[in-house]
Amino acid sequence: MDIQTMILTLQKHWSDQGCILMQAYDTEKGAGTMSPMTLLRSLGPEPWNVAYVEPSRRPADGRYGENPNRLYQHHQFQVIMKPSPDNIQEIYLESLKALGIDPKQHDIRFVEDNWENPTLGAAGLGWEVWLDGMEITQFTYFQQIGGLEAKPVSAEITYGIERLASYIQDKENVFDLEWTNGVTVGDIFSQPEYEHSVYTFEESDEQMLFDLFTTYEKEAEKLMEKDLVFPAYDYVLKCSHTFNLLDAKGVISVTERTGYIGRVRKLARKIAKTYVEKREELGFPMLEEEESSHE
Amino acid sequence: MNKQALFEIGLEELPARFIDDAEKQLEEKTAAWLQKNRLPSEQLTVFSTPRRLAVLIDGLPEKQPDIEEKAKGPAKHIALTEDGEWSKAAIGFTKGQGKNVDDIYFEEIKGVEYVHVDKYIEGVSTEAILQEFKDVILSLTFPKNMRWGNRSLKYVRPIRWLVALFEEAVIPFEIEGVETGAGTKGHRFLGEEIILSHAGTYESALKGQYVMVDRSKRMEDIKQQLVDFQQSKGWDIHEDEELLMEVTDLVEYPTVFSGSFDESFLKVPDEALITSMKEHQRYFPVHQGDALLPYFVGVRNGDDQHLRNVARGNEKVLRARLSDAQFFYEEDQKVSIEARLEKLQTIVYQEDLGTLADKVARVEDIALLLSDELSVSAEEREHVERAAHISKFDLVTQMVDEFTNLQGIMGEKYAKIFGESDAVAAAMREQYMPKQAGSASPETKVGSILSVADKLDTIVGTIAIGNLPSGSQDPYGLRRQALGILQIVGEHDWEIDVTSLLDLVIDYYKQKGLGTVSEEQRRADIHDFFDARAAYLLRKEDVESDIVEAVLVSGVGHYPVTRQKAILLSKKRNDSDFREVHESFGRVLNMAGKAESSTVDSSLFEKEEETRLHDVHLDMEKEFRNYLATAQVEKALETLTLLAAPIHEFFDNIMVMTEDSEVRANRLALLKSIADTLYVFADFHAVQWKQHN
Structure with a gap:
């Protein structure tokens, strides 16, 4: 099964479960979790079910397109179900079957793996799902987001698309994976992988990045004074990506690192709190919709 | 007294590292709960897999034993009014006991007569008591807990089903929207949901659904499969209790399989290969003698069908990990120290x-x-x-x-x-x-x-x-x-x-x-x-x-010497031959505290015994210190004992606190100089001597 079909299959599966199919969010980020579709929407009492593909940038993982397993940018298929349904594990396992993975012919396990993102003040408990020893999915019950208690609890399911595809297509090298109709990941991403690696490790302008970080941070702070949650959050994402570029370049010492993470966290917490307040001011509209639809 | 009860908590996959303690808690808390509820039982068996914790109670009675007891009330003079009527206190007491005044009789305790009634408490049915077992389930504690869905309970992982059976009857209770029943779940992929016909059929019924609920049997099973592998392949799989326990707690139905990796990876240091296999993938590395072989052994959660598939997948994962290790190893060699x-x-x-x-x-x-x-x-x-x-x-x-x-x-x-x-x-x-x-x-x-x-x-x-x-x-x-x-x-x-x-x-x-x-x-x-x-x-x-x-009087010092001193003194403290010696030391230490200096002026000596003690001290001191410096502790102590006789003679014949202040100070100085030498060995004062005659 090619990657395009995998994505279509997962979209169909989760759409059938009542998920809103979203598109990738248009700001650079390290993981699907950081999209406001997850991070902000999993806050507060409103139900929220969503699925989307998220291109995820991890500058430090760039390998000039030479490493068969590591990428500057990989793809995640992200699912959020809030509140987490009682049969969420079963729904997930059904999705593997839809991808042609018969559990009886493999060894599928849920191995404890708790997730924590101190920058976003977020933490959850769950597992990594192993398929014959390969971690193919991160499965998390959010407990805390932006320093706030997650209530109700969202289940977050994050498939590593390339990982899963390398298993399904039985390929050793990520660049040999078929995206669609004979077009490979290499055809699409080799050049960007190489160029982004050159940029990240050799060409990036450190001073400019330091300046950008400060600029983005100030902008986010300014926006928060006006309670403009979503734009402020975009600038936090920009801060985060800029920080990742600096970190990959190896120009942030351990102490500075703690300082930067602390600054982003402070902003994230404030945004989380304000988001919930604003939703409350609006009367938690999606909550009402849900309730009225049951009447 | 031969009834059985079964409780099973069905969970989403428990963290392996919590299971050992969870089993212990379940056993201890069940036992304590039975005792508190006056329910005798003959045996408790606990079970666990990644998806369940369970306990089977054997030898339960149909109901709690009945109790006959005497209840003591107020003293007679309080129970009766002046008119000889029952007082309010007496009436209140009988009511409180579910009796009336006609049931009262008197009995004397320490010379005072008290009101008594005979009480008979009929045992409650076991079935009714078992409904409270919910308390035990909720009393289990885990290092990390979570919430799920709309629920507010914090527990190790979401509770998905509950079995509560007394013989064949369901004990009804509910936790966070989950009602108890007789239905349990088999292996996620190989088994089915089944209804248990009786509490006692738990282990065998689940075995039929590809779940080995007895943890120690599961571990033994893995061990045996590993032994079989070693024998059939001529491999050495080193014992590793920790890894064995972890894989036991990761599977419900274990099947051991093996895989291989490219020999060229063996150029990467063994330690890195073993870490990849053990820590990351939970495989057992394979040796022949001390040499690492390009194979690994894993434990699958399932049967022996499609094992080649599983092995191939695992090989692929390991290959990626080892490629990483190899890449790091090669890259690291490109950057100078x-x-x-x-x-x-x-x-x-x-x-x-x-x-x-x-x-x-x-x-x-x-x-x-x-x-x-x-x-x-x-x-x-x-x-x-x-x-x-x-x-x-x-x-x-x-x-x-x-x-x-x-x-x-x-x-x-x-x-x-x-x-x-x-x-x-x-x-x-x-x-x-x-x-x-x-x-x-x-x-x-x-x-x-x-x-x-x-x-x-x-x-x-x-x-x-x-x-x-x-x-x-x-x-x-x-x-x-x-x-x-x-x-x-x-x-x-x-x-x-x-x-x-x-x-x-x-x-x-x-x-x-x-x-x-x-x-x-x-x-x-x-x-x-x-x-x-x-x-x-x-x-x-x-x-x-x-x-x-x-x-340790003057610090750790030369530790091996300090240790030898301690061992030697532990012997000497019981040795009656040493009594005279330590008593002589004691005499010195008692007085030495009064000294202001340890500088001895031999021209001030008046008596033969002080000259002699001083000379013996000067003679032995260097030798004593040499012995200590060369860690000859026993010799050092022997040398120190040379002081014993002259010390006793000194004290037996000399009055230290004499009138002449110069002579007195000099005698104290002599004692202090000796005490200083003694302290080099130990604070003999701190020792509690235990010599018997």
């Missing part, structure tokens, strides 16, 4: 103690100070200097970044590759030894000096910035490192004693102006910290605390 050392300047070691490069510079200085104190050759000194200088370069290699437990091990390999001498390379690994208390010490002199220097810097530095370990708080492992130092100086027979060693490093810190704790405070803290470590080691050898106190 000097370039690595520069990188250390960018990594903070401790806020108040600078970067890793700063730490390395200190370790280098301290290692050279140590070399000056020990007899090392010029070549060894050079090796120490170089080894200390590059000691932490491997911390910034990709390999150690990925596999932190390989620090030092990769250092040795890379040092060799970069042309460092064998002595320097070995010291890279040896600096982290002993890894735990009692495990192997560095073998080489260079390695032991580096190891002690590194640990001393860590301990002195950490305490100097106010992070003295307390109680269970020892985040930097200072205690372990202090024990490591004591072990090394002992096994390597270092000439320098630990007390001077500490002062050396404390002085070095002072000279460098490092640390936040006051000079006086930190010196006391550090010495006390080591004294406590030495005391801990001695107590572990069953040395009693008075002896520990006696031998």
Whole structure:
């Protein structure tokens, strides 16, 4: 099964479960979790079910397109179900079957793996799902987001698309994976992988990045004074990506690192709190919709 | 008394590391609960898999035993009014007991008559009591708990089903929207949901659904499969209890399988390959003798169908991991040691103690100070200097970044590759030894000096910035490192004693102006910290605390000697031949405290006994100290006993506190000079002598 079909299959599966199919969010980020579709929407009492593909940038993982397993940018298929349904594990396992993975012919396990993102003040408990020893999915019950208690609890399911595809297509090298109709990941991403690696490790302008970080941070702070949650959050994402570029370049010492993470966290917490307040001011509209639809 | 009850908590996959304790809790809490509820039982069996915790109670009665008891009420004079009527107190008491005044009789207790009624409490049915078992389920505690869905309960993982059976009947209760029933779930993929016909059929019914609920049987099963593999393939699979327990707690139905990897990966150091297999994938590495083979053994959660599929998948994963390790190994060899050392300047070691490069510079200085104190050759000194200088370069290699437990091990390999001498390379690994208390010490002199220097810097530095370990708080492992130092100086027979060693490093810190704790405070803290470590080691050898106190009177000193002293004194304290000796010492120590100086003027001696005592002391002292310096503790004590007879003669014939103040002071000085010598061995005063006649 090619990657395009995998994505279509997962979209169909989760759409059938009542998920809103979203598109990738248009700001650079390290993981699907950081999209406001997850991070902000999993806050507060409103139900929220969503699925989307998220291109995820991890500058430090760039390998000039030479490493068969590591990428500057990989793809995640992200699912959020809030509140987490009682049969969420079963729904997930059904999705593997839809991808042609018969559990009886493999060894599928849920191995404890708790997730924590101190920058976003977020933490959850769950597992990594192993398929014959390969971690193919991160499965998390959010407990805390932006320093706030997650209530109700969202289940977050994050498939590593390339990982899963390398298993399904039985390929050793990520660049040999078929995206669609004979077009490979290499055809699409080799050049960007190489160029982004050159940029990240050799060409990036450190001073400019330091300046950008400060600029983005100030902008986010300014926006928060006006309670403009979503734009402020975009600038936090920009801060985060800029920080990742600096970190990959190896120009942030351990102490500075703690300082930067602390600054982003402070902003994230404030945004989380304000988001919930604003939703409350609006009367938690999606909550009402849900309730009225049951009447 | 032969009824059975079964409770099963069906959960989403439990973390493997919690299961051992969860089983213990379930057993203990069930037993305590039964006792509290006056339910006798014959046997408790606990079961666990990643998806369930269960307990089977055997030998339950149909109902609680009935109770007949006497209830005591108010005294007779209170129970009856002046008119001979029952008082309010008496009526109230009988009501409270569910009786009436006609049931009252009197009985005398210690000469006073009291109201009594006979009470009969009929036992409640077991079935009714079992409904409260919910309390046991909710009383289980876990290191980490979570919420799920709209629920507010915090538990280890979401509860998905509950079985509660008394014989064949369902015991009804509910937890977080989950109702109890007779239905349980088999293996996720091979089994089905089934209804249990009776509590007692639990284990066998689930076996039919590919779930081995008995954890120890599951573990034995894996062990046996491993043995079969070893025999059929001629492999050695080293025993590994920890890994065995973890894989047992990751599967419901274990099937062992093997896979292989490309032989070319064997060029990567074994330690990295084994870490990849064990820590990351939970495989058992395969050896033949000591040689690692390009195979691995894993445990699948399922049957033996499609095993080749499973093995192939696992091989693929391992291949990716080993490719990473190989990549790191090759890449690391492209960056020189000097370039690595520069990188250390960018990594903070401790806020108040600078970067890793700063730490390395200190370790280098301290290692050279140590070399000056020990007899090392010029070549060894050079090796120490170089080894200390590059000691932490491997911390910034990709390999150690990925596999932190390989620090030092990769250092040795890379040092060799970069042309460092064998002595320097070995010291890279040896600096982290002993890894735990009692495990192997560095073998080489260079390695032991580096190891002690590194640990001393860590301990002195950490305490100097106010992070003295307390109680269970020892985040930097200072205690372990202090024990490591004591072990090394002992096994390597270092000439320098630990007390001077500490002062050396404390002085070095002072000279460098490092640390936040006051000079006086930190010196006391550090010495006390080591004294406590030495005391801990001695107590572990069953040395009693008075002896520990006696031998640590002036600090840890030369630890092996201190230890021998303690062992010797532990014997002598029971030896009646030693009585005269310690009594003589006691006489000296009692008086010596009154002295103001220990400078003896022999021209002031008036009596033969004082001259003689002084001469014997002068004669033996040098020899005594020599024996201690050469660790001949028994000889040293023997020499000390030469003082016993002259001491007794001195006290028997001389009045110390004489009128003449000069003579008196001189006699006290003589005693103090002897006491000083005695203290070199131990504080004999602290010992509780136990000689019997």
